Amino acid sequence: MQIKLKNIADQTIVITGATSGVGLATARLAAARRANVVLIARDADALARVATDLDPSGRKVLTVTADVADFNALQAAASKAVQQFGAIDTWVNNAGVSIFGRNEEVSLEDHRRLFETNYWGVVNGCLAALPHLKVNGGALINLGSELSDVAVPLQGAYSASKHAIKGFTDSLRVELAEQQAPVSLTLIKPAAMDTQFARNAKNYMEVEPKLPAPVYSPTIAAEAILVAAQCVRRDIYVGAASKLVSSANKCTPELVDIYLRKCMFAQQRSDRPRTDEGDALHAPKPNGAVQERGGESAVIPISPYTWASSRAPMATKLALIGVAYALVRGGGRRK
Numbered sequence: 001m002q003i004k005l006k007n008i009a010d011q012t013i014v015i016t017g018a019t020s021g022v023g024l025a026t027a028r029l030a031a032a033r034r035a036n037v038v039l040i041a042r043d044a045d046a047l048a049r050v051a052t053d054l055d056p057s058g059r060k061v062l063t064v065t066a067d068v069a070d071f072n073a074l075q076a077a078a079s080k081a082v083q084q085f086g087a088i089d090t091w092v093n094n095a096g097v098s099i100f101g102r103n104e105e106v107s108l109e110d111h112r113r114l115f116e117t118n119y120w121g122v123v124n125g126c127l128a129a130l131p132h133l134k135v136n137g138g139a140l141i142n143l144g145s146e147l148s149d150v151a152v153p154l155q156g157a158y159s160a161s162k163h164a165i166k167g168f169t170d171s172l173r174v175e176l177a178e179q180q181a182p183v184s185l186t187l188i189k190p191a192a193m194d195t196q197f198a199r200n201a202k203n204y205m206e207v208e209p210k211l212p213a214p215v216y217s218p219t220i221a222a223e224a225i226l227v228a229a230q231c232v233r234r235d236i237y238v239g240a241a242s243k244l245v246s247s248a249n250k251c252t253p254e255l256v257d258i259y260l261r262k263c264m265f266a267q268q269r270s271d272r273p274r275t276d277e278g279d280a281l282h283a284p285k286p287n288g289a290v291q292e293r294g295g296e297s298a299v300i301p302i303s304p305y306t307w308a309s310s311r312a313p314m315a316t317k318l319a320l321i322g323v324a325y326a327l328v329r330g331g332g333r334r335k
Helices: 021-032 044-054 071-085 108-136 156-178 218-230 240-251 253-267 304-311 313-334
Strands: 012-016 036-041 061-065 090-093 138-143 183-190 207-209 235-238 269-273
Touching: 012 021, 012 071, 012 108, 021 036, 021 044, 021 218, 036 044, 036 071, 044 061, 061 071, 071 108, 090 108, 090 218, 108 138, 108 156, 108 183, 138 156, 138 218, 156 183, 183 218, 183 240, 218 235, 218 304, 235 240, 235 304, 240 253, 240 304, 253 269
Parallel strands: 012 036, 012 090, 036 061, 090 138, 138 183, 183 235
Antiparallel strands: 207 269
């Protein structure tokens, strides 16, 4: 069955984790392009502030206070979206949180809670959205990571959850195709994003965590998500670094392991002592601000690779193959 996706201005888009980071950037971009937006998060006050900012009239924004770990709550959110706007056209499973610390140090309670949010939040969102998306067709978009393909030290639970999301997404995509369901399913794989990611994470280290460079603007991920909402895409790597890390790990995993061992511990540790401002693992962060950016000092504002690969994926692949072939031939001639 051919999958037909609407223009953003004609869509109702549901976004989990919508009050910060990539979720907030996506909500702002979708609202600016005149979509109906359904915002899901745990903090009711933060949701109200975002909704007022996006549409003071309240006609094109619906907020639902829910924890993505609660399947019944997401089912109810889907029903409210349909009741308010008539249908769901795109559902974005964005909510996520991390833990910084060695695997042996992290409590089993924290390991499990992270999976409740990151993995089961995606499963719950998919299962809540699919009955509605199958009726008229639409897009289901899951937020993975460059760590869907590579596991890093000090974020073992997060890496595992993103690997699990990739496995679930790839399996579900094949099942939907076999059913000839009119639903596009995309996995978004961002590199490090300038969001509240590190500040919201549970931290077991004696210093504050930091993101390893390069760090990209969350608007790049938001743009990729809205591309997937309108065009059938299997995967979109956000930031060339994400594609590079994934490809390197597939080709030379042993060398990547050596790099991670030598570099990734230091690159995730800041020189600032750990603070006690709290985290967002088990509950919304106390007095959490509605904030899209994390305030990193050096942020890459655009990604030509993501722009090209998300809009013309086959042409981009052929261009990369052509560049590689030219380099090989050039090297052979010099020899």
